[in-house]
Each structure stands twice: as C-alpha cells, then as structure tokens.
Amino acid sequence: MPSDSPAAPPNGGREDAVDGGSDTGFGVAVARMRDALERSRSDKLLALFDHLAARARDAAAPSEAQIAAEVFADGRSAAHRPDANVRVYVHRLRRLIEAEFAHEPGPRLHLPVGTYRLMLVDAATPAQHQGAITAQPPVVPPGPGPTRPWVIALVAVLAVVALVLGSALVVRWQRGAGDRLEGTAPWSALVGASRPIIVVMGDYYFFAETPASGMLARLVWDRAVPTREDLIIFQMLNPQTASAVTDRDQHYVTSATMTAAATIRAALLRDPAFAQRPIRLIAASQLTPDVLKVSDVVYVGQLSGIGALLRDPLTQASGFRLDAGLDSLVDAQGGKPYHSDGLELRDQRIARRDYGYLACLPGPAGNTVLVIAALRDPGLREMADLATDTGRLRGLRRGRIGCGGGFEALFQVRTLGNANLGASLVVDRPTRSQGIWDNAAPAPEYHPIAATAAQVH
The missing domain is CATH 1.20.5 (Single alpha-helices involved in coiled-coils or other helix-helix interfaces)
Structure with a gap:
C-alpha cells in the first residue's frame, strides 16, 4: 500500500499523493477523465471513478469490500460475489485511464495495480511510474548472499x-x-445471446369435409393441403366441390412431439447458460417472420410437420430430400434411401427401424436455427433423448464450434413397434448454408386432393 506521508518521491518527480500542492492538477485530470467516461455511457464505471476520486484524500485507500458495498451493492446476496465485479471494473477503469492519458506530457491520473488509490503522477518513464506507485524512497537491495x-x-x-x-x-x-448443453454442439451456438429461445413444434393442418348432404362433417388431413391457403387454392380450382370442404383452422400436434418439446425445454431450463432467457413453446403454424428474426429457434417434430418458413431454407441447405410418402429420406449425393418402417404391423412383422435428424443452421438475422426431428414418432423420442445427452452429442464431429457454419447429422434409430431402443450415427456433414435465407426453395408441384389419399381422424 502507498505511504500517506509527504516524503519526496524518487527521481525528483512531483508528489503522487494528492496533497494541497497538487489539488488543481488533480481536479483538472479528474474532470477530463470524467468527461471521457460519460462518453462511454457506462454508469458503473463512472460511479466507480467518482468513488475513487472522492476517496483519494483518505488516509487509507478504499478496500475491495468497501467499493463493493458502496458502488456495486444492488440488494443481492453475497453468493453473487460482488468483489469479483470490483476487480473486473477496476481493471477496465485502469485501462481507460491509461488510454486517455497516453502519449501526452504533463500530470496524469494513475490507478496502480495492487491498490485502489487514485493518484496524480508525472508523465515519466515506466521506472519512474513504479517509483510513484510506491511513494517511498527506493530501497537498495542487499548484496547477493548464500x-x-x-x-x-x-x-x-x-x-x-x-x-x-x-x-x-x-x-x-x-x-x-x-456436462452442460452449453459446452457441446449444436447447443454451444446459442451461448452468449440474450434473444428468446422458441421451441417450435411440428403440426398438421386439418380441414372439414362433408361427404353428403345431411351427414356430419369430418376432419381430414391431406398431405397435398398443408395449409389453409392450399385449401383456398383447391376451392378455386374445383368450384363444383368447393362447398364440401371448409376451413376450421384446426392443427394437430402429435403426442410424441409434445413430449419431445417438453424434454428439450426442461433441459434448457436446467442449464445456467439458457435458464435466464425466455423459452417459449409454439406450433409451427404460429411461427412468423417477426418471431423468427428476433429469436433462436429449435424445431422439434416429424420432418413432415415443419412449416414452409423453416422448410424452404432447410431444403436448400440439406443434402437430403423427403420423399412423397413422407416415410423416407433420400441422399441427394448418391440417391440412397433411408426408409422408416413406420408403426404398422405387416405380415406379422414389427417395425424395427426409424431415422432421426439433427441440424444446425445460421439464422437470417445473426440468430441460430436448430432442427431436432425424425421420420416417425419413435425416432423423434430417441432424438429428444440424444439431443439432451451431452455424452452422446460428443460423438458428433470433434472440434466443431457451435454450428460450424451449418451441419446436419442422420441417425438410424432402433425401434420395437412404437418404442425407441437407441440410435447410431449414419451421416455427419456440413450443410450448404450460404444464401438459404435469400432465395426461395422450388415450389412443390400442386396435387389436387384425392379422396383415397385423405386420412380421416
């Protein structure tokens, strides 16, 4: 700690302690530094500087605990370690003071390392500054001895x-x-942001159909009519049957999708890196461009339930395409199909295989889009477990940081009917992420509603 006596400083420099002979210079330097801090718009730094300037005349320099109590106290418990804030802000203030008075002659402010006393020193050599910090005559070291x-x-x-x-x-x-999600890809891509996290659940559009006069309407899902806009197109192209179908604005989310989304949300709330951020659950049909651009998005659901807002960029980035039957992924590079057994029992055979999909894409506004999906429900349940297991996520390509510019991974999921039994990695590769938010994907060919293709629920 510096001495408070007015002993002459070494090397013939001016006194560094703030006594009566240097009040004017100290006040000018303080005013100059305060103007610089006001321009930085940091209330904490300004409050810290004002506190140190006010305490500069005290016999003893303020302690770390005193600064924490008088500058950084905000009503929180000691478990938040306010002293750490003191060290961080003092370090930043010291750097700003050095930058403000660098390369200029004359007196300057100095905040020595190892003490919290603000003082005035000459623009001297580093050795002279060190002498000013100690404010004591140099001690001649003893000669070398054994x-x-x-x-x-x-x-x-x-x-x-x-x-x-x-x-x-x-x-x-x-x-x-x-052991936390924040330390593994793809979740590490979301670390450091403050934007909301939106968990988007895949859903399916249903419309009402009245088969004949006097009969009750039934809700129908048809893969050729994924939205209410498609139903309007069908009515325009088929005026003779348009009155038989009506829009009820009904959407369906599978129970496996809801369970998987709840699993993902619970894992995020357990992780300190994400627990303080807003985390919402919405259906894919509720995702809008305004929500997408200000949020990190995690899609959870079957690949067939993803909405156009996410499906178009994913189609451009991915090396896979979903076949017309919605039960297979085809690798565009070699044409190899990856077919799910589904849930049906055929010829006394139980479904044994499904495929899960994991992808990470850079978003349209500096945000991130994650896709946790599968062809069928058993694969989706397995992917929710895998995506929240840091040990299994480390099986992905090592050295990847966050999205790594975009990547996708395909997993073969072992099933027993509707139960998931585990997964093995099949494909892990980068995606074509450049420009995916600037260009629209090719529009799918329009297929009119076929009565035999409609699925009644």
Missing part, C-alpha cells in the same frame, strides 16, 4: 503442488462445462 538449500527445495515443492492443484481445477472445470 542461498540455503532447504529454501530452494521448499520453493520447488510448492511449485509442484500448485501445478498439480491447478491442473486438477482446470480438468474439473472442463468436465463441469462438458
């Missing part, structure tokens, strides 16, 4: 112990971070 062997041995032992303890702490920290 070093005792036990001192050397003790220093060596302490160095080894410090190295071992430091390594153990680093390993423990790394393991702790690795």
Whole structure:
C-alpha cells in the first residue's frame, strides 16, 4: 500500500499523493477523465471513478469490500460475489485511464495495480511510474548472499503442488462445462445471446369435409393441403366441390412431439447458460417472420410437420430430400434411401427401424436455427433423448464450434413397434448454408386432393 506521508518521491518527480500542492492538477485530470467516461455511457464505471476520486484524500485507500458495498451493492446476496465485479471494473477503469492519458506530457491520473488509490503522477518513464506507485524512497537491495538449500527445495515443492492443484481445477472445470448443453454442439451456438429461445413444434393442418348432404362433417388431413391457403387454392380450382370442404383452422400436434418439446425445454431450463432467457413453446403454424428474426429457434417434430418458413431454407441447405410418402429420406449425393418402417404391423412383422435428424443452421438475422426431428414418432423420442445427452452429442464431429457454419447429422434409430431402443450415427456433414435465407426453395408441384389419399381422424 502507498505511504500517506509527504516524503519526496524518487527521481525528483512531483508528489503522487494528492496533497494541497497538487489539488488543481488533480481536479483538472479528474474532470477530463470524467468527461471521457460519460462518453462511454457506462454508469458503473463512472460511479466507480467518482468513488475513487472522492476517496483519494483518505488516509487509507478504499478496500475491495468497501467499493463493493458502496458502488456495486444492488440488494443481492453475497453468493453473487460482488468483489469479483470490483476487480473486473477496476481493471477496465485502469485501462481507460491509461488510454486517455497516453502519449501526452504533463500530470496524469494513475490507478496502480495492487491498490485502489487514485493518484496524480508525472508523465515519466515506466521506472519512474513504479517509483510513484510506491511513494517511498527506493530501497537498495542487499548484496547477493548464500542461498540455503532447504529454501530452494521448499520453493520447488510448492511449485509442484500448485501445478498439480491447478491442473486438477482446470480438468474439473472442463468436465463441469462438458456436462452442460452449453459446452457441446449444436447447443454451444446459442451461448452468449440474450434473444428468446422458441421451441417450435411440428403440426398438421386439418380441414372439414362433408361427404353428403345431411351427414356430419369430418376432419381430414391431406398431405397435398398443408395449409389453409392450399385449401383456398383447391376451392378455386374445383368450384363444383368447393362447398364440401371448409376451413376450421384446426392443427394437430402429435403426442410424441409434445413430449419431445417438453424434454428439450426442461433441459434448457436446467442449464445456467439458457435458464435466464425466455423459452417459449409454439406450433409451427404460429411461427412468423417477426418471431423468427428476433429469436433462436429449435424445431422439434416429424420432418413432415415443419412449416414452409423453416422448410424452404432447410431444403436448400440439406443434402437430403423427403420423399412423397413422407416415410423416407433420400441422399441427394448418391440417391440412397433411408426408409422408416413406420408403426404398422405387416405380415406379422414389427417395425424395427426409424431415422432421426439433427441440424444446425445460421439464422437470417445473426440468430441460430436448430432442427431436432425424425421420420416417425419413435425416432423423434430417441432424438429428444440424444439431443439432451451431452455424452452422446460428443460423438458428433470433434472440434466443431457451435454450428460450424451449418451441419446436419442422420441417425438410424432402433425401434420395437412404437418404442425407441437407441440410435447410431449414419451421416455427419456440413450443410450448404450460404444464401438459404435469400432465395426461395422450388415450389412443390400442386396435387389436387384425392379422396383415397385423405386420412380421416
């Protein structure tokens, strides 16, 4: 700590303590620095500087605990470690003071390392500054003398112990971070942002059909009519039957999709990196461009339930395409199909295989879009478990940071009827993410509603 006596500073420099002879220079320097901090628009830094300037005359420099209590106190408990805030802001203030007075002659403010006393010093050499920091006459070191062997041995032992303890702490920290979603791809792509996280559930549009006069209407899902706009097109092209179908604005979310979305949301709320951010659940039909551009989006559902807002960029980025039957993915590179057994029992055979899909894409406005999907419900349940298991996520390509520019992974899921039994990685590769939000995907060919293709629920 600096001495408070008015002893002459070394090297013939001016006094660094703020006494009566330097009040004017100190006040000018304080006013100049305060103007610079006001331009930085940091209330905390300005409050810290004002506190240190006001305490500069005190016999003892303010302590870390005093600064924490008088500048950074906000009513929170001590568990939030306000002293750490003091060290961070003092370091930032010291850098700003050095930058403000750099390369200029004359007196300047100085906040020495190791103390919280603000003082005035000359524009001197680094050695002279060091003398000003101590504010004491330099002490002539004693001449070299014999070093005792036990001192050397003790220093060596302490160095080894410090190295071992430091390594153990680093390993423990790394393991702790690795056990959280924030430390693994693709979730690490969402770390550091404050925007809301929207969990989007895949859903399906239903319309009402009245087969004949006097009969009750039934709700119908048809893959050729994924939205109410498609139903309007059908009515325009088929005026003779337009009155038989009506829009009820009904959408259906499978139970597996709701369970998977709840699993993802619960995992995010458990992770400290995401728990403080707003996390909402919505259906794919409720996702709008305004919501998409200000949120990180996590799609959860069957691949057939993804809405056009996400389906178009995903179609352009992915190396797979969903076949017309909605039960297979085809690799565009080699034409290899990946077919789900579905849930039906055929010839006494139980469904044994499904496919899960995981993708991470850069969003349209600096945000991120994750896709956790499958062809059928058993695969979706498995993907929800996999996407929240950091150990299994580490099986993806090593060294990937966040989205890594965009990637997709395909998993073969072992099933037993409607039960999921595990998954193995089949494909892990980058996506074609450049320009996916600037161009529309090719419009699908229009297929009129066929009565035999309609599925009644």
